Amino acid sequence: MPVSALPDGLPEAAAKTLHLHGVTLDHRGGDGRPFRVLDIPDLTISAGARIGLRGPSGSGKTSLLHLVAGLLVPDAGTVAWDGKSVSALPVSARDRWRRETIGFVFQDFHLIPELDVAANITLPATFSAWRIDRAHHERAAALAERMGLGDLRRKARVLSRGEQQRVAIARAVLNRPALILADEPTASLDAAHAAEVGSLLVEVAAEAGATLICASHDAALLARMNDVVEIGTVTNKSLALAS
Ligand SMILES: Nc1ncnc2c1ncn2[C@@H]1O[C@H](COP(=O)(O)OP(=O)(O)OP(=O)(O)O)[C@@H](O)[C@H]1O
Numbered sequence: 398m399p400v401s402a403l404p405d406g407l408p409e410a411a412a413k414t415l416h417l418h419g420v421t422l423d424h425r426g427g428d429g430r431p432f433r434v435l436d437i438p439d440l441t442i443s444a445g446a447r448i449g450l451r452g453p454s455g456s457g458k459t460s461l462l463h464l465v466a467g468l469l470v471p472d473a474g475t476v477a478w479d480g481k482s483v484s485a486l487p488v489s490a491r492d493r494w495r496r497e498t499i500g501f502v503f504q505d506f507h508l509i510p511e512l513d514v515a516a517n518i519t520l521p522a523t524f525s526a527w528r529i530d531r532a533h534h535e536r537a538a539a540l541a542e543r544m545g546l547g548d549l550r551r552k553a554r555v556l557s558r559g560e561q562q563r564v565a566i567a568r569a570v571l572n573r574p575a576l577i578l579a580d581e582p583t584a585s586l587d588a589a590h591a592a593e594v595g596s597l598l599v600e601v602a603a604e605a606g607a608t609l610i611c612a613s614h615d616a617a618l619l620a621r622m623n624d625v626v627e628i629g630t631v632t633n634k635s636l637a638l639a640s
Pocket residue numbers: 424425426434452453454455456457458459460461
């Protein structure tokens with residue numbers, strides 16, 4: 398099903414541009430009352446840009462990534478990709494769009510403990526095909542090697558947090574997504590491994606021409622981004638791809 402057109406009044410977006418317009422998101426507190434987490438009048442991120450999200454704990458970085466991925470929908474406003482409103486899609490079409498477009502590195506990895514490294518990395522390929530083809534197996538093995546994950550047969554449950562994080566990153570980029578969303582992708586790593594993983598993430602995104610959005614407290618990782626959005630302040634920005 399085609400994604401719906403942008404509502405009237407929004408400018409025509411460039412190809413593969415991410416555009417948030419008039420977005421608000423409320424969560425509910427323990428007393429059931431809503432409280433505002435995000436209020437973004439305008440945010441435009443160009444194709445291929447590398448953008449950091451910075452803000453204190455609880456400022457809404459994860460919520461914003463989930464909004465962009467269509468895992469949450471805004472209470473008001475539009476999240477658009479490639480000129481189409483993703484937030485207005487029915488759930489099944491949004492799920493399909495996410496599968497085809499997004500690579501997500503979750504803060505808590507979302508690995509399956511009983512599956513080995515190879516099976517965890519190729520997991521996204523099983524969502525759209527009964528059998529994983531040879532090309533996916535080969536790409537998974539190449540990514541694992543690049544991530545320093547020598548033994549593909551180790552179960553996820555025995556991996557260190559840093560190794561799990563690298564599996565999560567390899568899995569997120571397996572299908573060469575156009576939009577990579579990474580939630581604290583270096584949080585479990587020491588400085589040396591964090592720098593290595595940060596480089597890999599930036600490299601694989603650049604190779605695929607993908608847009609990369611990283612929520613992070615890691616100053617070194619944020620320094621590798623073209624631009625940084627401060628979360629918790631009014632965001633009214635156009636972020637172009639730096640050369
Ligand atoms: N599903 C939810 N229901 C209710 N409140 C939520 C929900 N998800 C997040 N929150 C609250 O919304 C606020 C923003 O949370 P979020 O996880 O987006 O922040 P964050 O900036 O990513 O934090 P951190 O840096 O600690 O990961 C926090 O107050 C959090 O407790």
